[in-house]
Amino acid sequence: MPDPEVVMAGSEAEAVAAFGDGSGVTVIGGGTVVTPLLTHGALWPETVLMLQRAGLGGIADSVVDGVVDGIADGIADGIADGGTLEIGAAATLAAVAAVAPEPLASAARIPDYEIRGQATLGGNLMIGGDLQTALVAMGARVRSAGAGGERVGPVAEFVAAPWGRLVLSVEVPRPRAGVFVQQRRRHSHTHPVLTVAVARWADGGVHVAVGSLAPRAPAVACPSVENALAGGAGPREAAAKVVEDVSPEDDPLASAWYRRRALPVLVARALEQLEPAPKGGHMNVPEVGT
Amino acid sequence: MNLIVNGRSHTTTAGPLMTLLYVLREELGLTGAKAGCQHGSCGACTVLVDGEPRRSCLALVGTLDGASITTVEALGEPSHLSDVQVAFNEHYAAQCGFCTPGMLLAATALIKRKGGPVERDEVVEALGGHYCRCTGYVKILDAVVAASRGERLGHMAPPTLEVRGVEP
Numbered sequence A: 001m002p003d004p005e006v007v008m009a010g011s012e013a014e015a016v017a018a019f020g021d022g023s024g025v026t027v028i029g030g031g032t033v034v035t036p037l038l039t040h041g042a043l044w045p046e047t048v049l050m051l052q053r054a055g056l057g058g059i060a061d062s063v064v065d066g067v068v069d070g071i072a073d074g075i076a077d078g079i080a081d082g083g084t085l086e087i088g089a090a091a092t093l094a095a096v097a098a099v100a101p102e103p104l105a106s107a108a109r110i111p112d113y114e115i116r117g118q119a120t121l122g123g124n125l126m127i128g129g130d131l132q133t134a135l136v137a138m139g140a141r142v143r144s145a146g147a148g149g150e151r152v153g154p155v156a157e158f159v160a161a162p163w164g165r166l167v168l169s170v171e172v173p174r175p176r177a178g179v180f181v182q183q184r185r186r187h188s189h190t191h192p193v194l195t196v197a198v199a200r201w202a203d204g205g206v207h208v209a210v211g212s213l214a215p216r217a218p219a220v221a222c223p224s225v226e227n228a229l230a231g232g233a234g235p236r237e238a239a240a241k242v243v244e245d246v247s248p249e250d251d252p253l254a255s256a257w258y259r260r261r262a263l264p265v266l267v268a269r270a271l272e273q274l275e276p277a278p279k280g281g282h283m284n285v286p287e288v289g290t
Numbered sequence B: 001m002n003l004i005v006n007g008r009s010h011t012t013t014a015g016p017l018m019t020l021l022y023v024l025r026e027e028l029g030l031t032g033a034k035a036g037c038q039h040g041s042c043g044a045c046t047v048l049v050d051g052e053p054r055r056s057c058l059a060l061v062g063t064l065d066g067a068s069i070t071t072v073e074a075l076g077e078p079s080h081l082s083d084v085q086v087a088f089n090e091h092y093a094a095q096c097g098f099c100t101p102g103m104l105l106a107a108t109a110l111i112k113r114k115g116g117p118v119e120r121d122e123v124v125e126a127l128g129g130h131y132c133r134c135t136g137y138v139k140i141l142d143a144v145v146a147a148s149r150g151e152r153l154g155h156m157a158p159p160t161l162e163v164r165g166v167e168p
Helices: A012-019 A034-039 A093-099 A104-108 A121-126 A131-137 A155-160 A223-230 A235-244 A256-274 B020-027 B083-090 B100-114 B120-126 B137-148
Strands: A005-008 A025-028 A047-050 A059-061 A084-088 A141-146 A151-154 A165-173 A177-183 A194-200 A206-211 B002-005 B008-011 B046-049 B052-055 B068-070
Touching: A012 A025, A012 A047, A012 A141, A012 A165, A025 A034, A025 A121, A059 A093, A093 A104, A093 A121, A104 A131, A104 A177, A121 A131, A121 A155, A121 A165, A131 A155, A131 A177, A131 A194, A131 A206, A141 A155, A151 A155, A155 A165, A177 A256, A194 A256, A206 A223, A206 A256, A223 A235, A235 A256, B002 B020, B020 B046, B046 B100, B052 B100, B083 B100, B083 B137, B100 B120, B100 B137, B120 B137
Parallel strands: A005 A047, A025 A047, B002 B068
Antiparallel strands: A059 A084, A084 A165, A141 A151, A141 A165, A177 A194, A194 A206, B002 B008, B046 B052, B046 B068
16 A cells, blocks of 8 residues: 655645545544554555644634623524633644633543643544533534535534544633533543533523543533523432433443443532532442443 | 754654654664553653653654654763652662653653642642553652652662673
8 A cells, every 4th residue: 555645734724625525534633543543554544634733723712801802603592701712623632721611621631641732622523532522511613624615513513423524623612610520430541431511601501411421422412401400400300311311322431321320420410510509419429330 | 854852963764654752762772762552551652842741652753843852861871860860769669660761751841840849649640641560659659759859868879780791
């Protein structure tokens, strides 16, 4: 097989042109996932597109000196009065963790300093990583290129079918408060067993998203929980509804049975941290793998 | 592609999809960075890229043109160890030694970032991606905290470098 053609894009336009419709192209943002596949011959693409010099690593804040510069139309139903962040696809998780509001900051704080400094937001979205759960709860929108040209759409739709798209940037509304809770095994580099993100908005509404329900499963919103909260339910009562919104699966990290049992506990814990309730107490998460 | 490795300029003949680990070990003979898991999971290949700890097994040559690389070979010498190396020696923080180069570089970068004493939880955070299969973690934490405080026990002689099996 011939060596892959390597394209080091010098701008967003160059990256989009080199990506085309994505066929035969492997994109390297940070390279933390793709590099071992290349090294071990598990991946041998026609073209490798590198984004490190494409100018996609910036993070722009619409709030400067306390003044909201502008809110993109339709973001999260217009409830984001805290402004937005526009985060470039090649921004590292370390950069995201340093400036993003919760729950995104905690989701980006994956437990490995070196990987955080190299892995990117765009790459994390493409592999179904930890960040998508927070981004779904925050009503983020993904700007991407590919067949049919540039497109901007809700992150929940993007992560459900990311193939053939090149992430360019992610627009993240800033909620009033947010909490990210996850259940992990004791190894820095495994996917989480479960992730939960909750965000409270200026109008008092709460968005809830859960992820890691199965290998590479996209994060999903939890309307049953949100509706229960809107109807006056407490954190634990509302969290119990989460099983109506998800279909967990078995994988080597945990069984579907475990996930169904642990998920309401984690959702309740996140909601209680979001707005500490006097009724809330410590809730034990059952052991993984039982 | 041109790299500055331990202060010396090196023009690599490796292609853009080869790793920095390959260039260091196979082209330059710098075997301090260990080829462990080669998936970015174990930390044994960690070097400093422009002063920041990075996995050399995950760093593609094509992304490193002009970068400054520091490997464990440049941290100190047997007769003049760096502060972190002295602390590892005094606190018995190296057993088989396979993880030690990566630990040393990540710890050196942490102490430089902090610019003063570091707490144990900061060391845990900074070294969270480094595995010691001898499980010598407590001694490693002791050593990094001591090095950050400039503490020297002074009970250990500097190690001597003994080369065996090499024909004159």
